[in-house]
Amino acid sequence: MSVLIFVETQEGKLKKSAREAASYGAKLAGKLGTDAVAVAVGKIDHSELATLGQQGVSKVLHEENAKLDHFDSRAFTKVVAAAADKAGATVLVLSSTFNGKALAPRLSVRLKAGVVTNATELANTEGTFTVKKAVFSGKGVANFTFATDKKIITVNANSFPIAKGEGSAAVEDFSAGLADSDFGVKVLHVEKAGEGIPLPEAELVVSAGRGLKGPENWGMIEEMANLLHAATACSRAVSDVDWRPHHEHVGQTGLTISPNLYIAVGISGAIQHLAGVSSSKTIVVINVDPEAPFFKAADYGIVGDAFAVVPKLNEALKKYYANN
Amino acid sequence: MKFLVCVSKAPDTTTKITFTDNNTKFNEDKVQWIMNPTDEWYALVKALELKEKLGGTVTTVTVGKADVEPVIRKGLAIGADDAVRIDADDVDAYQVAALIADYAKSEGYDIIFTGKETINYNGFMVAGMLSELLDLPYISLGVKLDLNGNTATVVREIEGGEETLEVKTPFVVSCQKGMAEARIPNMRGIMAARTKPLKVVAAASVDTYTTVHHFEAPKERGNVKLISPDNVEELVRLLHEEAKVI
Known part of the structure; x- marks a missing residue:
């Protein structure tokens, strides 16, 4: 018996989301009285994988196969399923990343294991095993139970703190015996959206909407994002008219995010927008309209003109970072 | 080319969400x-675009009882050729x-x-499960798709960028913004939808893997501090001293 964690890597390093998933899996393993084992694929040094010991992982299975440097849901499923068999895993933990969520449902079928995606806190193991997640685009919370013996959980970004203990995990080479026929897609190229912080995993997010009046006014939003080391986001209205790229759209039909801080500038806060951001830990709303519905969903609010407030706030942030 | 589009019902985006039977x-x-x-x-409009360019048929499939048929008819009004409802x-x-x-x-x-x-x-599960059940390649979060013979070039979103990949039919793809432009059904489409075939098939006996044990309302935020x-x-x-987020 064990808890198996699939850890994602990027350019030879473990992703932050991988350490969050590892911390979650190790904590869960502790509660279940078993070991946390991780599985990683592709090119990455064993010394980097060994640091998963800090998150409480005792062993890492590593399949270093150059073909796995790009994601292929079918091939990855075979590797993780083989690792689950080898480790005798009864619970699998993945990050709620795009790839994690592509993999989890395939593994569910392969291993006959129920899956709950986007878990927001540690599974409850007292009595009935339940996993909590946001449903109805954040307008409700559901606690799921499993009819299967094996269980799969994907963990939302920023929902579980990274454990920083001592220790080093044993790293073991591993092969699932992949054949060419296990691969279904051929990656031609990858294009980065820019040097900024990717929105899905960002801890701090600065977002703006129609209140900014035009795409030429985003300079002050980007400046605030730079000061805070935050990602930028936008409302649907703004991405629909191409003021901002589609991948920045948060809301019911765009991305759902759960950063520690979400600053919304000139966004009225329609229910569909709130759906994408309501699980943010702290929400700040800056809007000229005191009746904007977003104020009801915010922790802090400034009623004022964005063009006056944001530059002042940027100055205040500069001062703050100069002293901290 | 035969295209299948999985169509589900969902509560209108402005629905107030409440729970009954002891939550x-x-x-x-x-x-x-x-x-x-x-x-x-x-998903539906992309399938229609491919059909209009390359020929073929677009079928929608929905798991639901008879009350889901208005949703299925809308798909036919937008342009699907026929529909299947798994009862x-x-x-x-x-x-x-x-x-x-x-x-x-x-x-x-x-x-x-x-x-x-x-x-x-x-x-975010049905497409992935379906691809594994049918042993097909699966591409999630497609934002662009071109089909040339039996080879498709698909662009999918990844964290912080986009990946372009090649895949041979048959495959499963989940679609998001960018893939197509939403269409509004016109009067002719709505009239035609009434007589398009909607086949009801009996449900096979399959397992259920997860159930909701209980629902909760989302955590209330305190009053906004102005x-x-x-x-x-x-x-x-x-933000620094109280919320501790910077």
Whole structure:
């Protein structure tokens, strides 16, 4: 018996989301009285994988196969399923990343294991095993139970703190015996959206909407994002008219995010927008309209003109970072 | 080319969400059901675009009882050629995927489209499960798709960018913004939809993997703390000292 964690890597390093998933899996393993084992694929040094010991992982299975440097849901499923068999895993933990969520449902079928995606806190193991997640685009919370013996959980970004203990995990080479026929897609190229912080995993997010009046006014939003080391986001209205790229759209039909801080500038806060951001830990709303519905969903609010407030706030942030 | 589009119902985006039976059931009373937005706007319309360019047929498939038929008719009004309703209440992602796989396995579809995720359970699961059940390649979060013979070039979203890949039919793809432009059904489409074939098939016996044990309302936020626009330093202080997020 064990808890198996699939850890994602990027350019030879473990992703932050991988350490969050590892911390979650190790904590869960502790509660279940078993070991946390991780599985990683592709090119990455064993010394980097060994640091998963800090998150409480005792062993890492590593399949270093150059073909796995790009994601292929079918091939990855075979590797993780083989690792689950080898480790005798009864619970699998993945990050709620795009790839994690592509993999989890395939593994569910392969291993006959129920899956709950986007878990927001540690599974409850007292009595009935339940996993909590946001449903109805954040307008409700559901606690799921499993009819299967094996269980799969994907963990939302920023929902579980990274454990920083001592220790080093044993790293073991591993092969699932992949054949060419296990691969279904051929990656031609990858294009980065820019040097900024990717929105899905960002801890701090600065977002703006129609209140900014035009795409030429985003300079002050980007400046605030730079000061805070935050990602930028936008409302649907703004991405629909191409003021901002589609991948920045948060809301019911765009991305759902759960950063520690979400600053919304000139966004009225329609229910569909709130759906994408309501699980943010702290929400700040800056809007000229005191009746904007977003104020009801915010922790802090400034009623004022964005063009006056944001530059002042940027100055205040500069001062703050100069002293901290 | 044969295209299959998985279409699900979802509560209208402005629905107030409440629960009944001791918080174990979603209260469907007065809920207005719509077609799940990403199924309609991106998956269905992309299939229609391919059909218009390359020929073929677009079929929609839905797991649901008779009350879901208005949603299915909308898909026909937008332009699907025919529709299949698998006659069962949809109870969990695995059950839905297994029922669709059971229907689709002998139909020879070239591409199976789904939306990104439904806006009720936000599971992001049916497309992946379906691809594993049918042993097909699966591309999630497609934003662009070109088909040339049996080779498709698909662009999908990845964290912080986009990946372009090649895949041979048959495959499963989930669609999101960018994939197509939403269409509004016109009067001719709505009239035509009334007589287009909607086949009801009996549900196979399949398993259920997960159930909702109980629902909760989301955590309430306290009252908003308003800060004067002339005192933005106070906001910075609160973010640092009180919220501890910077």
